[in-house]
Amino acid sequence: MTGLTWLDDHTSFPDPGLAMPEGLLAAGASLSIPRLAEAYSKGIFPWYNEGDPILWWSPDPRMVLACERFKVSRSLSKKLKQIAHTECTPDAPIRITTDVAFPAVMAACAGPRGTQRATWISLDVQDAYYAWHQAGAVHSVETWIDGKLAGGLYGVCLGRFFFGESMFSHVSDASKLALAYLTRFLLTQGIRHIDCQQQTRHLASLGAAPMPRRQFLVLLADALSQPSPIWRPGQLLQSGQLAPLGQTTS
Structure with missing residues (x-):
């Protein structure tokens, strides 16, 4: 080294x-x-x-997803249209929330995936990001299906920039639903980009693209010159709005 x-x-x-x-x-x-x-x-x-x-x-380069370029597959588009009809009803089978179950999201992201047993999201990492979450800079997005946590993601928000950290799914497309809602919410808050850190085929399939480090740092500096949005626990809507929780999700 x-x-x-x-x-x-x-x-x-x-x-x-x-x-x-x-x-x-x-x-x-x-x-x-x-x-x-x-x-x-x-x-x-x-x-x-x-x-x-x-x-x-x-x-260098850095993988970055422009929120407006998030790719919605045909199957995901169909699910989003179905959810839109019921997302505001008391008995909606699928809800997308934010900052409702942060520790559970981190723990799920840290879980084993297929043949991969090791994870970088150790208990020390979980403790550190939970402390930062409590300080207001780290956020989770949760997909609930029939009242159960089915998928989600978490990341860091500084200024007008979001840094995606990890995603998980217990049900097909559950994490993609969380990301779809997140991109719409971020755009309403003036946040146009999500840092995805490293290049993978999966991220590319979602619309992320490599960006030279120098360009990324210029983009980041501009975003950090602006205040962070007000972000509180609630239900995310497809309109990009954050609504108060109508009922406790468990």
Whole structure:
């Protein structure tokens, strides 16, 4: 790891342009809220295996989803139209909420997937992002089907920018429904982009595209110059509005 910068809690992050070709920039320090806030504001995020030092990344290019370019498949479009007819009714079979079950969403995102047992979302990571959630910067979106948590996602919101962290689905398309509602909500709040961090085929299928790091950082700096939206627990609607919860979802 020649050239890797080692941090303590008093060391600032190096210039993201100094990252290694795969995006690794630094190691060490902690997951305190000030450290995380500094990292994200500079286009840096943590990603490491449990038991290892914290590794900080700033890949080039960066995978970014423009909210207005989110791709809705034919099957997802059909589901959205069906949900639209009942989403405001008391007995709606499917509801999309935000910040209603943050710990459960993180725990589900940390669960094993197929043959993959290990996860970077360790208990320490869950504790750190839950603390940041309580401080108002990290949010979850939940898909409820017949009163049960079927899918969702969580991410960080700073200024007018959203950083997607992870998604999960227990039912087909449940996480995509959460993302569809999230993109519409973000657009109503003046947030046009979601950072998806690293390139994958799945993200590309949803409309995300690689962006040069330099361009990403310019975009981020502009978004951070604007205030964060007011974000409180509630039900997301397809109109992009955030409505008060009509009843407790459990």
